Amino acid sequence: SSVSTQSTGTYRSHIYLTDLGEDYTPVWDYIIAALMIMCTLIGAPSNILALKYFLSKKKRDLATSLYIAICVVDTATCLAHIPVILVLVQGRFPGMFNVVAVCAAWKLLFSFLQQFSMFLVTLMSVSRTLAIVMPFYRISKRTC
Numbered sequence: 001s002s003v004s005t006q007s008t009g010t011y012r013s014h015i016y017l018t019d020l021g022e023d024y025t026p027v028w029d030y031i032i033a034a035l036m037i038m039c040t041l042i043g044a045p046s047n048i049l050a051l052k053y054f055l056s057k058k059k060r061d062l063a064t065s066l067y068i069a070i071c072v073v074d075t076a077t078c079l080a081h082i083p084v085i086l087v088l089v090q091g092r093f094p095g096m097f098n099v100v101a102v103c104a105a106w107k108l109l110f111s112f113l114q115q116f117s118m119f120l121v122t123l124m125s126v127s128r129t130l131a132i133v134m135p136f137y138r139i140s141k142r143t144c
Contacts, residue, residue, distance in 0.1 A: 026091060033088040036081045043078040047071045066124045073120060077113045080106070 051071035057064050083106060086095055097103045130137065 029088040029092065033085050036085050036088075040078045040081050040085070044075055047075040047078065051075065062127055063124070066120060066127065070117065070120045070124070073113055073117045077110075077117060080110050080113060 048071075051068060054064055054068045054071060083096055087093065087097060094103075097106065
């Protein structure tokens with residue numbers, strides 16, 4: 001059986017990639033992990049600083065609210081890369097992804113963050129377009 005015990009978080013051999021082909025070399029995993037670490041170390045603090053700035057603004061219009069939401073989602077996206085980085089530097093040993101519920105929850109969270117980030121940027125683009133096309137129209141907070 002590929003699963004030693006179903007109810008506990010024990011090792012599941014079906015998750016561990018043992019047949020990666022003859023051309024596989026861990027160098028690429030380390031390069032990808034290094035790029036992800038760099039993005040996380042730059043992205044998370046930058047988004048936290050931007051979030052701090054937008055939260056300190058007295059005027060909370062639609063644009064400020066959207067920027068706050070974008071900063072929160074982008075910070076969470078940066079932090080969601082950490083488990084993947086750990087898997088890559090540990091020779092693709094699944095680690096916390098060994099538990100099916102954790103793996104499914106991470107997939108759901110990461111997919112949601114990606115989709116919601118795109119939605120927020122689209123919403124920001126539409127609001128900016130409306131501001132250009134109709135410069136005297138103000139979107140009230142009651143409609144949002």
